[in-house]
Amino acid sequence: MIQEAGNAVVGGMETIRAISATAVPDIPFVRTKPVARVELGRQKKRGRMIEPAGELTKDEACRLLEAVGREADIESFEKLFRHYGPRVKAYMARLTRDPNVAEELMQEVMITVWNKAGQFEVTRGNAGTWIFTIARNLRIDAYRKNRRPDFDVNDPAFVLEDAKNAESALAERQDASRLKDAMKDLPQEQIQLLTLSFFDDCSHSTIANKLNLPLGTVKSRIRLAFARLRAALEDGK
Amino acid sequence: MNIRHHVSDELLVGYASGTLEEGWRLAVATHLALCPNCRTRLALMEDAAGELLEGISPIPIKVSSFDRVKERIKNGEKNRGFSPRQPTKMPKTQPPTIPEPLRSYLGGDLAELKWKSLGRGAYHIPIKLADRSTTARLLRIPAGKPVPEHSHGGRELTLVLSGSFSDGELVFARGDLEEADANVQHQPLATQGEDCICLAVTDAPLRFRSWFMRLLQPVLRI
Numbered sequence: 001m002i003q004e005a006g007n008a009v010v011g012g013m014e015t016i017r018a019i020s021a022t023a024v025p026d027i028p029f030v031r032t033k034p035v036a037r038v039e040l041g042r043q044k045k046r047g048r049m050i051e052p053a054g055e056l057t058k059d060e061a062c063r064l065l066e067a068v069g070r071e072a073d074i075e076s077f078e079k080l081f082r083h084y085g086p087r088v089k090a091y092m093a094r095l096t097r098d099p100n101v102a103e104e105l106m107q108e109v110m111i112t113v114w115n116k117a118g119q120f121e122v123t124r125g126n127a128g129t130w131i132f133t134i135a136r137n138l139r140i141d142a143y144r145k146n147r148r149p150d151f152d153v154n155d156p157a158f159v160l161e162d163a164k165n166a167e168s169a170l171a172e173r174q175d176a177s178r179l180k181d182a183m184k185d186l187p188q189e190q191i192q193l194l195t196l197s198f199f200d201d202c203s204h205s206t207i208a209n210k211l212n213l214p215l216g217t218v219k220s221r222i223r224l225a226f227a228r229l230r231a232a233l234e235d236g237k
Numbered sequence: 238m239n240i241r242h243h244v245s246d247e248l249l250v251g252y253a254s255g256t257l258e259e260g261w262r263l264a265v266a267t268h269l270a271l272c273p274n275c276r277t278r279l280a281l282m283e284d285a286a287g288e289l290l291e292g293i294s295p296i297p298i299k300v301s302s303f304d305r306v307k308e309r310i311k312n313g314e315k316n317r318g319f320s321p322r323q324p325t326k327m328p329k330t331q332p333p334t335i336p337e338p339l340r341s342y343l344g345g346d347l348a349e350l351k352w353k354s355l356g357r358g359a360y361h362i363p364i365k366l367a368d369r370s371t372t373a374r375l376l377r378i379p380a381g382k383p384v385p386e387h388s389h390g391g392r393e394l395t396l397v398l399s400g401s402f403s404d405g406e407l408v409f410a411r412g413d414l415e416e417a418d419a420n421v422q423h424q425p426l427a428t429q430g431e432d433c434i435c436l437a438v439t440d441a442p443l444r445f446r447s448w449f450m451r452l453l454q455p456v457l458r459i
Contacts, residue, residue, distance in 0.1 A: 086295030129287030149338035151270035157336035161273030
């Protein structure tokens with residue numbers, strides 16, 4: 001399956017690269033001041049803001065997504081939108097200074113979520129992960145001109161995992177809450193490297209330059225982070 | 238299938254985050270099609286990214302934004318309903334040797350390919366990439382023979398699709414991915430008995446605009 005780069009977003013693309021180099025990585029999990037509330041008040045004049053959604057548990061998010069997929073339930077979709085819309089917008093804003101581009105990409109993502117919700121596998125999936133992959137793919141298509149080759153699970157040459165492994169992979173995914181805890185236990189420096197990798201489009205060598213670290217250190221820290229997460233999941237079995 | 242040489246964390250993070258250039262991504266995606274083990278590793282990385290997304294500081298959005306999305310959904314961008322993704326059960330014919338996405342890049346499976354001779358019994362097929370920062374080709378090395386000499390500036394990825402090759406002590410068979418950088422001096426040798434067919438991706442060679450630099454290239458060895 002080869003996906004041609006879409007041209008969903010046109011304006012503002014040129015500015016994107018330059019910005020990622022200067023953006024200061026803000027680190028998830030370290031929530032400083034409630035910036036959002038200040039902005040809410042300030043922007044009231046220009047349009048009512050969506051009330052920030054309360055905590056949405058993983059199970060709830062999965063159930064909502066399932067309802068959207070099976071019944072095209074707009075109320076469930078709105079709850080997902082309130083929770084994920086502002087997050088997806090923040091993810092998009094990591095690579096652009098233009099809020100309109102981030103807004104447009106966020107809308108694209110949420111419409112894709114609506115359209116593809118039927119393909120979400122509740123038993124295997126994790127709503128946040130699923131939405132991340134949609135956002136990531138749209139971001140690649142918008143920012144990179146080249147194609148995005150992917151494996152195809154329906155290809156007859158695709159090698160399926162054998163039943164035993166499939167089961168343990170399943171158990172692993174159901175332990176999503178364990179992953180959440182394991183992420184909280186990661187040292188800040190490792191979270192920072194994962195954030196730069198996943199959100200700021202940084203390769204290992206870009207990170208090394210940016211943080212003034214030897215490339216080997218970056219590689220081993222990232223490897224260590226995933227080794228810890230894997231170990232945490234295995235402990236739970 | 239017993240794959241012993243897997244994709245590195247570095248490349249897999251690049252795949253999961255979407256930063257890999259097309260050529261590298263083609264090799265990694267094709268390896269992933271053959272390697273359930275690495276797909277489990279990929280799933281963990283994507284779960285970690287999903288977790289980061291939950292923890293990102295959200296940017297507030299306007300109520301009108303949701304109205305706009307609702308409107309766009311109504312206007313033709315339809316919900317396609319419930320269609321769970323399931324691997325299709327194919328009739329028990331011989332499955333293709335070359336998995337997707339590589340098969341589409343080549344325009345067919347092994348039997349349909351048009352090989353070009355490299356001399357000494359070796360053949361290749363250059364693969365067209367939209368992104369020219371890497372070069373990809375399918376190589377066919379005659380059984381028992383070394384891989385013909387080729388130059389590359391940086392990283393080289395080799396994915397075996399059929400037959401096998403040895404590189405020093407290590408043996409690479411179907412699905413195995415070898416990752417070498419420029420300073421690795423290596424001389425892969427196809428195993429006796431069967432031709433080795435593999436995908437090779439390298440950094441594109443340096444190309445200079447100036448005719449003067451091009452003239453000097455062989456002299457300067459760059």
